[in-house]
Amino acid sequence: MASDGFDFGPGAQVPLTGSDGQTAATHALASAAYRDSPVEEILKADNEWHKSKVTKGRFSLLEPNLGEAFARAVQLRTLGGGRGALIQSFGTESQTVVEHCLAANGIRKERDKKLTAITALFGLLFLPGALLWLGVFQLRRSLAGAKDRRVGAMGSALLIAVGVLAVIFLIALPFAGPLGWYLRGMIVAPVVGWWLAKRVCEATAKDLRARWSALLAGGGIGAKIPEAVPGNPGDASREQLRQGLEKLTAEQRSNVVFYAGPKGILGMGTRWGSWQLAEDLVPKDPAKEIHQFRSYDVIRAIHDQLKLLERGPLNSGGFPPPSVKHWIVSPVGEGAGSVSRPEGQDIDAYQVKSHEIQRICNHQQFGSGNRHNLGVQFTLWDGQLVLTMMINVTVLYQTLRIEVTGHALGPVHSLFTSGPSPKSVTVAKPVRFWETVDKPLPLVEPKEAVRLAARAPFTWYPPLLDHLGGKLGLPEPFGLRHAWADQPWRHRFMADDAMRAATPVLRVAHAAAMRVLDEHGVDTTSFGSRSSTLGGAVQDPTPRKADVYDA
Template sequence: MTTLDMTPGAQIPRTDAGPQTAVTQALSSTAYRDSEVHDFVTAVTAATAKKGRFALFRPNLGEAFSRAVISRALGGDRKPLVPSFGIDTRQIVEHCLAAEDLRTARDRRLTTVTVVTGVLFLPGTLLWLGAFQLRAWLKRDNPKNAAFYGALVLAAAVAVALLLAIKPPTGGPLGIYLRLVMLAPVVGWYLAKRIVIASAVDMRTRWQDLVEGNAVAATVPKAVPRDDLDKKAADLRAKLGRLESEQDTNVQHYAGTKGILGAGKRWGEWKMADVLLPAEGHGDFRAFHPWDLVRRIASRLKSLGISEVANSGIPNVAVKQWVVFEVGEAADEISRPPAGDANMDGDRMRDFAVQAIADKQTFPGGPRHYLATQFITHDGKLVLTFTVTVTLLANTLNVTVAAFALGPVNGLFFDKPKDKEKTVAKTVKFWEEQTVKLPLIDNDEVVRQAVRAPFYRAPGLLGWLGGGLGLPEPFGLRHAWAAPPWNTRSMADNALNVSHPVTQAVLAATLEFLAEHDVDADRFFKNRASIIKSETQGTRPYRVDQYDAG
């Protein structure tokens, strides 16, 4: 029976990136964004905002996203990442590293300004910081009246500054110091604002170029060793290489109704099963292993890119041999066989081990072999995966084709930078409203970056002070933000249309293989194949991984 489920599932571009450039660059652009973490979490729902101790130290989205991705992808003793089909994971991580390098260079300059005009005049600096911290609390806890109360707080701080500058309580050198103690931080603010604006313009330019598809190099100089003794750079380069190798794994995980992690939910399934009997004139059929049939099907699937009709071959056909482990739907991590396992070659299971699992009796449980055919379309926004499983039980052959789909990433990642605006009432016609353009960088943003800057060497402390971004687990840079593909007609059509040539290729290869092994395919398998052909021509949405058994 056919069952389909259309419910939602959960640097310079490399020349070998294939059709995946658009999504890679959209995700990379997040590292350069200056929006609020809260707005991002509300829009994508998958991530969580980690609350900090002080609102003044809060990170913006680019800072939080870069730190979270780098820590998760390159951190020590980390859990494996879910493979991200349809994107270049390494390129995204390199953009996060590049964005951090740009912010580090900015923070060094801001630190110098902070020390000279802030630390040396600490009493005044603390008064100004207290005022801005109070404004930040008011914005968070009482946003409606935050502007009014914030203005009162700043007015009080300005009054104290003017009082000390005009009439300090004492004379002499101390009096001169008191005249400057509230004014020097203002000079520091002016210098810091120039640095912050230059950095913000650069970041926004990179953000826009990436979303628009322009080439933006992710320059990561700290990953290039300066000499043989530069262990830190060599270690970072090795971690990036390991990340790339890990994404190329052939070990996958099935998580209940979530489907195959990284490939999306199962939305369709076609089965051909029958008893193996010898053809007429043969006393018995020629014995075979499941792997023998799998190889024949794989060979036929690879030919889907070729067609006798011009421009009708399916582009970017990838046929892969997978070993799939079962994990719980609520599992918060995945694991792979240890590196010392004789069956593993790095993050990939060796070919002989894959073949052994394909030929193994699967009824007792354990990992299973899947022959996967994958199509990445719509510039990487849609990942379609069809898996074939071949099992032999009690002289019965069962060939199953299952369809999985991973839709586009959340549309937020394709948003371009916008001018900051605010709707206010007109001065004369107060009953009408108008939209006014706000400065790119306001006073609060200058102070926020200036107080964070001296802690750039201690990201853990900054996270404790200001909070950060929590990533969903098991984490993969592609499937974590995926939206259902069925909301876009062309994507839904692609998924349904490609199911027919895939199932026909599997059926044709199976019938051809059985005939060669003297199996009576005419009475049984050909009849079932005809039924499947009819079913694929009338594909409709059904549920697959949600069973209604009592």
């Protein structure tokens, strides 16, 4: 296993995003780091099996928005010290998503430095007045969240009333001299600081929204993370971050997956179809014995044939180049809150070595332990659809069983593919009043500027800010892709692609297996009959919940 000190690569790498058509899902997930919508919006993206958790803090004025909460949660979960194992994100470049989270946090950190300076100058020096204004905004925010509309309207009325009282206080203040000027400053200085903070927040909001839009449009500005490139040999924090990103990529390439009962294989989606061919091994010539072979001999023949799926007798487009890979499937409980990757001398950088794969395939077929599957995977729809057909070969006593199962991981939730809505208001033209025009509004509202300015001083110690303002809890076991994936069956073409892939894969697996059996002196008559029956059954156009056993 790769330890924390293991160097996975020669230096900071540029991820090859989109090299195999995975940009749409990657950019959609990465765009969440730049969003400014309420954090509760992400709960709409949760699917049947994986649930996020929004924890409320002590002060609603300090609560994060979706982009702030998402970027921090993902950074902490994927790069934090002592983090648990991650689920692979098929159809997605995980490192790219995490890099955008780091970039978004960096942009906000630069903004918070300026806001902290403004807060110190116009808030700490006039602390009683700043606390008074913050108390009013906190009370207004609490009242605005009330279910009773009349109570919510009281928040706006309260703010107006305090503003009027402040003006009267400035005019009719009985004190003179330095004390009087300081008391007047307590009222005015926080307002001036708010105006300056609003300008800073507006500029950052435009930058974040531009990146959000550009990602959904197909690319845009890349994530800049200077802190991931060590400046000198003693730069420990940057070196640790660089190694964390390399470790993330290595884990993404792991050949160990986890089966969680009705949830299916985590990261690949639920199992929608299963076809099993099981017949006795009978010698072709009764006077001779079967030539000895192992399960891996059959698997190797199927593997070689599946690599040729993109080739066909007709020039009709057909399959794109598939990813054919040996997988080790480890069982975990349906409600497991975490998973752990295997360790030992048979593991190298999260990859189970070839000799151990063969051992598991040949000998670990019954009872406890991991199992071997040969998988052929298609990444389609620009990364929005991931189809995986898993093939398992077992020999128990005289029975050879070839099981082919279909897994489908659908598109990321539409929440992640929605762009920023422009903030504008429709008004009548001054002269030609019968015509209207859309007038752009500021991206940052007054209450939002207050929220950001209040949060800024606490961003120097994020755990305290999480306690005071709240945080986002990610679905566990966590993987960027499967946590917010929809079912593909609501999209007709995606559903068709999933079911069309099953028949060729099934027939290739059967044909390759029977060729091996024939070469080793096995009578394939019964296998051929059963294969023809399954070849008809696989054309049933109805996906099922094959992982849910009605017993």
